Amino acid sequence: MSGQEQLPYWERQLVEQPLSSGGFTSEIERKVRERIRMEQRNSKPRAWIRTAAAFTAVAVLLGGGWLLRDDIGAMLEDKPNKQSGIPAALQNDTLADLDVTLKVMETEYDNFTNMQYARPFLLHHPSVGIETVMFKQDDKIDEWTDKEQPDVLRLNSRQYYELVQKGKLQPLDALIRNNKVDVDAMYEPIINILRQYGGGQLYGLTANFNTNVVYVNKTLFEKNGIPLPREGATWEELMDTAARFQGTGIAGLAASNYNDRPYYLFDMIRRSVGLQTDTQGGERVTVDSPAWADWWQRIAAGYQDGWLYRDADKAKKKGESFTPSDAFLKGKAAMTINGTYYIQQINQVWTGDKQQEWMTIPVPGNRTQDLSMSEIYAIPANVSSEKAAWEFVKFMTGKEFAKRLIGLGMSGGVPIRQADLSGENQERMAAFYEGKLELPDNWTQYMGMEKQSSDTLAGKAYDSGGALLDAVVEGQLTVEKALAELKEKLEQEAAAAKKESS
Amino acid sequence: MRRGGLLLSALLMLLVLLGLGGCSDEPDEAQQPAVLKVADTNEQNFYRLYGDYISAVFPDARIELVSTQAASDYTVSAAERQKRWVELVRREQPDLIVLWEDEIYRALANEGLLADLSPYMKDSGVTQEQIHPGVLELMKQNRDGRIYGMAPGFSASQLYYNEDMFRKYGIDLPHDGMTWAEMLQLAYRFTAADSSPDGPIGYYQSFMEPADLAYSVGDTEGMALYRLGAGKMTADTPAWRHIFDTVLASYKNGTFRSMLPKAKVGEDGETYYDQQAMSSVDLFGKGQAAMTLASPGQYDPSKTKFAFGSVNPPVDEATRTRSGSFYANQKLAIRSGSPEAKSSWAFIQFMISDYVAKVSVAQQLEFGVPSNMSYSNYDNSKAALYRQMPAIQPFDDIVSAGRSFYEEMWGMLRQEMNAALADKQSVDEMLKRVQQQGQRLIDESGVRAFEQNDGSHAD
Numbered sequence: 001m002s003g004q005e006q007l008p009y010w011e012r013q014l015v016e017q018p019l020s021s022g023g024f025t026s027e028i029e030r031k032v033r034e035r036i037r038m039e040q041r042n043s044k045p046r047a048w049i050r051t052a053a054a055f056t057a058v059a060v061l062l063g064g065g066w067l068l069r070d071d072i073g074a075m076l077e078d079k080p081n082k083q084s085g086i087p088a089a090l091q092n093d094t095l096a097d098l099d100v101t102l103k104v105m106e107t108e109y110d111n112f113t114n115m116q117y118a119r120p121f122l123l124h125h126p127s128v129g130i131e132t133v134m135f136k137q138d139d140k141i142d143e144w145t146d147k148e149q150p151d152v153l154r155l156n157s158r159q160y161y162e163l164v165q166k167g168k169l170q171p172l173d174a175l176i177r178n179n180k181v182d183v184d185a186m187y188e189p190i191i192n193i194l195r196q197y198g199g200g201q202l203y204g205l206t207a208n209f210n211t212n213v214v215y216v217n218k219t220l221f222e223k224n225g226i227p228l229p230r231e232g233a234t235w236e237e238l239m240d241t242a243a244r245f246q247g248t249g250i251a252g253l254a255a256s257n258y259n260d261r262p263y264y265l266f267d268m269i270r271r272s273v274g275l276q277t278d279t280q281g282g283e284r285v286t287v288d289s290p291a292w293a294d295w296w297q298r299i300a301a302g303y304q305d306g307w308l309y310r311d312a313d314k315a316k317k318k319g320e321s322f323t324p325s326d327a328f329l330k331g332k333a334a335m336t337i338n339g340t341y342y343i344q345q346i347n348q349v350w351t352g353d354k355q356q357e358w359m360t361i362p363v364p365g366n367r368t369q370d371l372s373m374s375e376i377y378a379i380p381a382n383v384s385s386e387k388a389a390w391e392f393v394k395f396m397t398g399k400e401f402a403k404r405l406i407g408l409g410m411s412g413g414v415p416i417r418q419a420d421l422s423g424e425n426q427e428r429m430a431a432f433y434e435g436k437l438e439l440p441d442n443w444t445q446y447m448g449m450e451k452q453s454s455d456t457l458a459g460k461a462y463d464s465g466g467a468l469l470d471a472v473v474e475g476q477l478t479v480e481k482a483l484a485e486l487k488e489k490l491e492q493e494a495a496a497a498k499k500e501s502s
Numbered sequence: 503m504r505r506g507g508l509l510l511s512a513l514l515m516l517l518v519l520l521g522l523g524g525c526s527d528e529p530d531e532a533q534q535p536a537v538l539k540v541a542d543t544n545e546q547n548f549y550r551l552y553g554d555y556i557s558a559v560f561p562d563a564r565i566e567l568v569s570t571q572a573a574s575d576y577t578v579s580a581a582e583r584q585k586r587w588v589e590l591v592r593r594e595q596p597d598l599i600v601l602w603e604d605e606i607y608r609a610l611a612n613e614g615l616l617a618d619l620s621p622y623m624k625d626s627g628v629t630q631e632q633i634h635p636g637v638l639e640l641m642k643q644n645r646d647g648r649i650y651g652m653a654p655g656f657s658a659s660q661l662y663y664n665e666d667m668f669r670k671y672g673i674d675l676p677h678d679g680m681t682w683a684e685m686l687q688l689a690y691r692f693t694a695a696d697s698s699p700d701g702p703i704g705y706y707q708s709f710m711e712p713a714d715l716a717y718s719v720g721d722t723e724g725m726a727l728y729r730l731g732a733g734k735m736t737a738d739t740p741a742w743r744h745i746f747d748t749v750l751a752s753y754k755n756g757t758f759r760s761m762l763p764k765a766k767v768g769e770d771g772e773t774y775y776d777q778q779a780m781s782s783v784d785l786f787g788k789g790q791a792a793m794t795l796a797s798p799g800q801y802d803p804s805k806t807k808f809a810f811g812s813v814n815p816p817v818d819e820a821t822r823t824r825s826g827s828f829y830a831n832q833k834l835a836i837r838s839g840s841p842e843a844k845s846s847w848a849f850i851q852f853m854i855s856d857y858v859a860k861v862s863v864a865q866q867l868e869f870g871v872p873s874n875m876s877y878s879n880y881d882n883s884k885a886a887l888y889r890q891m892p893a894i895q896p897f898d899d900i901v902s903a904g905r906s907f908y909e910e911m912w913g914m915l916r917q918e919m920n921a922a923l924a925d926k927q928s929v930d931e932m933l934k935r936v937q938q939q940g941q942r943l944i945d946e947s948g949v950r951a952f953e954q955n956d957g958s959h960a961d
Contacts, residue, residue, distance in 0.1 A: 085558045086857055087848070089534075119865035120554040126861050403557045407549030422564075 073169035074388050093125055100385045101129030102392055108137060111412070112154075120404060121395050126390055139365045142166060145380055151389045155376045160204055161197045161447045163378070169203040171380040175390055176202065186416045189437035193368070194376070196439055196445075204378035205397040208405060208413030211363075212370040213431040214238065215346070220334040224248050228359075229335075231434060235269050235364040238335075239298055243307050245334055246313075249310035253302075254333035257326045257342070260310045262303050262473055263466035266295055267458075268337070272365030274440065277457040282494035287461065288483045296479045300472045309333040331356070337363060339370070339433070341411040360428060362435025363471040371437065373411070457490045513665035520780045535845040541568040548600060551832070551868045559852050560845070568594045574602070584609035591615050596847065597842035601651060601833040608643065608897065610835070611650035611700035612901045617836040619649045622847040636891045637873040643897045653830035657870035658887045659795050660812040661685070667702055667792045667808070671695045674950065675811070676793065678889065679823075682719045682816040683748050685793070692792055696755060704757055706791035708783040712919045713912060716749045722827040723818050724894035728911070728940060730903060735940035738933045746922075746929050753923055762846050789874075795827070798871070798884055819894060825860050828892035832869040907947045914939050 088454055106112045118130040133148045135141070145168060155163070163169050176183055183191060183202075190209050194202055200292045214229070221228050229241040242252025255265035269275075275292060286292075293325045304309030309327045328336035336342075344442040350356050363370065377393040379386065395401060402420045405412065414432040415421065445452045468482040477485075538560065538639065542548040545567045557567065573586035587606050592615070599616070601607045610616050623630070630638055637656050641649045660816025663676050673691045680688070696702060707714075719725065720742065727737050736742075786794035787801065789808045795815055801861075803810070818824040834853065836846040852858060859877040871877055871884050878885040915936060922932040 087852055087854075089559055089561050090857070115550075115556075116865050119861075120558060122861050122865050123554060123558040123858075124866075126857070129864070400557050400561060404549050404553050407545050407553050409546055 007112060028208045029484070076358075078434075090124060092126070095125040095128055095388055095391055099127065099384070100387055101131055102152055102385060103131050103133050103148070103366075104152045104392070104477045105148075105154045106132040106136050107154070109389055110154075115408075117396070120286060121392055122287065124386075125391065126299055128392075130392075141490065142168065150380065151349055151383050151385055152392050153378045153380060155204065155378055156372070156374045157197065157376070158192075158448050159191075160373075160376045160378060162449060164198045164203050164379075165449060170204065170381050170383070170386070171198075171201045171203055171377070172390075172393075173202050176205075179394065181205075181394060182417075185419060186271060187418060187433055190373070190416060193371075193439055195435070196443075204376040205393060206373050206376045206416055207397045207401060208340075208373075208375070208410070208415055210339050210374070210413040211367050211432060211437070214363055215328060215336050215338060215342065215358040216321055216359050216361060217331070217334050218333065218359055219281045220356070220465050222357075224250070224334075226334075226483075229361055231361050231431070233364055238364055241301065242302065242335060243305075243502050246307045247307050250331070251327065251333040252307040252335060254309035254327040254336040257328060257336060257338060260327075261466060262299055262308070262310075262469045263462060265308065265335040266465075267462060268470060269295060271369040272363065272367070274366070276455045277461045277490065278494065279454045280451050281451070282456045282497065285457065285487050285490045285494065287465070287490060292483060294470060294477050296472060296483065300469065303473045304475075308365075320326075340414050341409075343429070344409040344411055347409075358428070360431035362431045365436065366440060366441055367435050367437045368443075373413075393453070457493060460490055460493045461486065532731040535563050535597075535842045537564045537566055537851075538842055538845065538871040539568060539594070539595065539596045539599060540598045540600065541570050541591065542600035543571050543574060543602070544569050544852045545623040552600065552777055552834075554863045555782055555853060555858065556849060559849055563845075570600075574606075579651075579859035580605055583781050588613050588615065590913055591837060595840070598839055598846040599651075599835040599837060601835055602831060604640075604643070604754065604831050604897065607651055607831075607833055607835070608645075611646070611648075615838055616644075617838045617840070617843055619652055619836070619847070619850070622836075623649070624782055624850075626847070626851050628854070630852060632875055634873045634888060636828055638829045640892055641833070650852050651833035651835035652854060653833045653873055654850075654858075655826065655870040655872050656887075657797065657831060658825065658829070658890050659827040660798050660886065661793055661815045662786060662796055662801055662810055662812045663793045664786065664789060664791070665809040667692070667789075671702070673792075676813050678886065679817055680724060680786040680813075681819050681822070685816045686748065686752045686757055687794060690752065690755055694757045703785060703791040705719060705793045706785045707794055708785075712749055712753055713750075713915045715843070716745055716915075716919070719745045719749065719816075721895070722824065722893045723820075724818055724824070726896060727915070727936075728944060730944065733944055735937050735944055737940055738937035743929060743933055746919075746933065750922055750929060761909075780904050798887060809956040812886070814890050821891075823891045824893045825890050828869075829871065830892075836847060841877075861944065903947060910947075911940060914943065933939065 093422075104112070104118070111117065113132055118250050122128065122130065133146075133150050135144055141155070145153065145163065153159075153163070153169075160169075186205075187209070190206065191202070194204060194206070198204075216228060218228065224245065226241070226244045229238055233241070238253070245252035254260065255266075255268065270292075273291075275289070275295075276286055278287075286467060299308065303310055309332065311327075326345075326349075327333035329345065346358065350358070375397055379389045379393060383389050397416065399417065399420060402415045402417060406415055406420060406425070414429060417429075418426075418433045444450060444456060445454070468477065468486050472479055472482050473478040514951075538556075540548060540556075542552075545678070548565075550566060556563070568590070570587065570590060573590045574955070575586075576583075578586075584606060587609060591610060599610070601610075607616075622628075631650075634656060634961060637653050638649065641651060641653065641654075644650055661676060661680075665675070668675050671692060673688065675687065676688060688703065692702040692704035700953045710718075717727070723741065723745070725736075725741055725745070727742070728735050785791040786796075787806065798812070801810060815825040815827065836843050836850070840846060854872070854874050856874060857875045859872040859874040860880050862872050862877065863881045870888055871881075875888060878888045898920050918927075918939075920930050921927050922929060927935070
């Protein structure tokens with residue numbers, strides 16, 4: 001190449017040095033040839049332009065040489081460029097200059113450590129250290145946060161609400177806006193709920209959420225000539241659909257895969273349609289309402305007629321049975337209600353010749369009753385390494401980490417961005433993103449920070465009501481009598497509780 | 503023209519500098535695949551082992567997973583498994599192949615289905631010196647002796663020793679490069695120092711019986727008791743005699759004792775050892791045995807009540823460099839002829855890069871330590887692993903028999919060794935009987951010579 005002999009020694013070295021394989025040298029050649037062609041096209045550039053250009057070029061060279069002195073120095077020392085070996089996607093690490101260790105909250109049944117949650121983040125930001133701090137079951141989140149001084153929290157809804165109320169979390173809306181985080185791509189009801197918890201502001205983001213859906217075995221429906229339930233089916237419609245399986249030898253619905261007690265189903269239904277055990281802090285017990293009676297009637301009939309699944313052997317026993325065999329997976333029930341983790345189980349059991357066609361529809365009523373979030377990422381108010389903490393929060397609730405959560409089976413919940421699902425999952429999991437998911441009007445009383453005023457006897461009702469509903473199913477009591485007994489019992493409980501507190 | 507020449511060269515330098523500033527090694531934007539077809543057991547396995555890395559490197563790529571689960575069915579014969587894999591690769595045409603089993607790697611390599619990685623390595627400036635020589639040796643274990651796949655990580659063991667016990671009895675600490683015979687002699691010195699019933703045990707391995715120890719020594723020396731591919735029992739040799747002599751002598755002089763924890767029989771009729779029973783035999787962990795073989799990092803200084811150290815495990819007598827339990831079976835390979843060979847290589851290159859090695863200090867690979875030699879600079883505690891070489895095992899003996907065959911064979915061996923231990927027969931007699939019975943078992947079991955996957959017949 002002409003003019004090369006006029007280059008000083010170090011420049012010649014640079015030109016001759018193969019900077020990298022894969023076409024870099026040819027890239028230069030191409031650009032140079034282009035320049036030559038351009039020069040020739042411009043045929044007779046004016047002398048002063050040429051001089052100016054030459055000076056500019058030299059100035060840029062000197063400037064550029066100074067700016068890139070590290071790279072050039074490394075090159076001369078025959079060491080690899082410090083950026084070499086790093087894929088393009090991992091260059092420009094925004095946290096590269098920080099020498100920081102993030103303290104991240106971990107809980108006892110967490111997968112954070114054993115599944116190496118921090119690894120993908122560290123691949124992007126290798127200079128950041130990640131340490132975990134254990135939050136134990138009996139710890140109180142407020143005191144614990146003050147004591148342990150974590151940089152990143154991973155909270156459930158109640159903890160999130162409490163810390164927001166106490167002003168212990170950093171508001172994130174400004175960060176979200178400035179960093180153009182795609183909140184609009186996230187499932188809106190969840191974001192709305194987080195905002196509601198935060199009095200309108202977002203103080204946390206979550207990568208996933210947990211709620212139940214109705215799993216439907218299409219193959220069994222088809223076999224028995226029964227039309228599938230529709231997507232927006234109410235509880236009444238769902239029960240009607242289940243009832244159609246009477247006489248087929250298969251139950252229409254198994255309320256859960258670990259609890260086949262009648263009251264369990266009733267409790268699920270009543271909470272999602274807003275039936276309360278009591279109001280005014282227990283002053284008025286409302287279990288003998290027509291709505292209660294209707295549901296007890298229908299549910300009892302279902303278990304009596306066999307279209308609601310109950311494990312035959314254990315039907316005689318009282319009390320919870322925690323080990324019924326999974327009726328849905330064994331083809332003994334056409335529908336069941338379960339959370340996200342159940343998909344993995346289905347995929348494990350229904351393979352090869354055991355394969356069944358299945359789909360999901362949303363659980364009727366308000367799904368917030370079964371909503372749980374356990375990994376709301378938040379930043380404490382007085383954190384020192386805010387930049388790194390925010391990058392971590394953003395990453396862990398981002399699209400890249402979602403790939404891993406989805407790839408590993410989503411046992412922790414459905415991804416916050418429905419669009420991250422692909423293929424079969426998209427259709428099968430649509431129900432998780434459908435149906436009503438809104439906080440009820442009296443939601444604050446369930447957050448553990450104020451005294452509950454309604455449904456205060458729910459626990460007692462579960463115990464006593466459970467036995468009474470069993471008796472109705474056995475034919476030992478009428479619904480009327482059973483509910484009257486339940487009312488009496490709960491009124492006694494309420495009176496006793498009032499006495500104690502006074 | 504001098505000014506023009508100066509201008510041109512100045513512009514050239516400018517471009518060089520601009521190029522330097524934006525210089526990036528593979529993979530760059532041009533090499534991001536839109537879709538990458540990956541063959542692995544299933545999606546979950548892939549995301550557990552490699553997903554994080556591939557998402558980091560190819561954030562916009564869609565990964566299409568081809569499941570190899572059915573092909574890897576362990577209830578069918580090895581020959582059938584290899585056949586299924588070959589068919590799967592030919593039919594589904596994955597770009598990147600995740601391999602778990604050496605036998606499958608060899609089968610695919612010998613069928614010409616995998617790309618030779620050497621040219622890719624050369625183009626990318628990845629020299630063989632940058633990779634653990636033991637790993638490279640294992641990669642070349644195929645008919646052509648070429649690198650048809652790369653194990654990003656390898657696993658190897660360490661010989662742990664209880665420093666307090668050695669000091670207490672004034673016995674020299676173990677060191678790298680000891681043979682089994684030497685290590686057992688060292689272990690014997692504890693028995694010699696104190697042979698009371700509660701005395702120290704020089705060397706102890708959970709669940710181990712005399713036959714297991716003999717097998718381990720033979721494994722290190724590159725010896726096999728049988729070559730199924732040839733249909734031959736190979737026990738009656740001077741080399742095996744030497745090993746059995748050593749092992750039996752160690753048992754007889756009380757060097758160590760073997761013990762099986764209480765077994766439970768589960769609902770499905772399977773025998774299993776519960777957690778409590780298993781931890782009850784970790785005599786090293788309990789501070790009652792002076793040496794044991796274990797994975798690196800298995801013992802945590804903060805959780806043991808004694809000072810301990812580790813050296814490389816026993817080595818072969820011939821070269822003093824090779825140890826058993828050195829595995830590099832988790833491999834990545836590129837299907838020969840894949841249109842995404844370049845991006846597949848870019849991913850493999852990333853997995854063996856200094857970058858990943860460095861990050862692996864804080865966040866481990868799921869399958870051992872990085873094959874990249876530079877890792878020992880980042881994590882000195884694992885440096886010894888980079889001085890190990892794998893024991894040589896005849897890898898063309900790729901026939902595997904059914905479970906009952908192994909149970910019978912090892913049951914017979916156990917019986918014969920126990921008889922020798924009880925002085926009911928000499929080692930010579932034992933060897934003859936083992937040879938005879940073993941050969942009969944092989945002949946009767948139907949594990950016949952079969953057509954090796956390069957078309958030749960073993961005989």
